[in-house]
Amino acid sequence: MKTELILVGKTVNKHFIAGINDYAERISHYMPFSITTIPELKNTKSLSEEQQKEREGELILKLIQPSDTVVLLDEHGAEMRSIEYAKWLQHKQQTARRLIYVIGGPYGFSKAVYDRANEKISLSKMTFSHQMVRLIFTEQLYRACTIIKGEPYHHE
Secondary structure, three states, rough: OEEEEEOOOOOOOOHHHHOOOOOOOOHHHOOOOEEEEEEOOHHHHOOOOOHHHHHHHHHHOOOOOOOOOEEEEEEEEEEHHHHHOOOOHHHHHHHOOOOEEEEOOOOOOHHHHHHOOEEEEOOOHHHHHHHHHHHHHHHHHHHHHHHHHHOOOOOO
């Protein structure tokens, strides 16, 4: 199973970039993994939040194939403990050809992206910056990989 993380806007904090790259490299030892960054929209001052979400949504949907399993990282998504997430991921490895995670822009997702999504996952009830979510997510994906393989990274 190929796994891809789609981001809206580049990561700017050098510490987050280093952490994300480190976890992405680690994840690649367990499964094919890539990160695709959609550039931030230009001249958004004249756009409403809804228009911005629509334009970002169009760019996201262009990257998704009909057979992809699409999971949005969304505050209203399902919450899981790391062990539960690992079991969920293990199931997806057996049923999905391409698993696509999406972290949206500052205003979230358009209706079209929500309509295309197969599932939504929330990392926490707390709110994190979009930059930080990228690091937290890649760490959790790596953690799930180590749990699946029975490696000692995760402790109960």
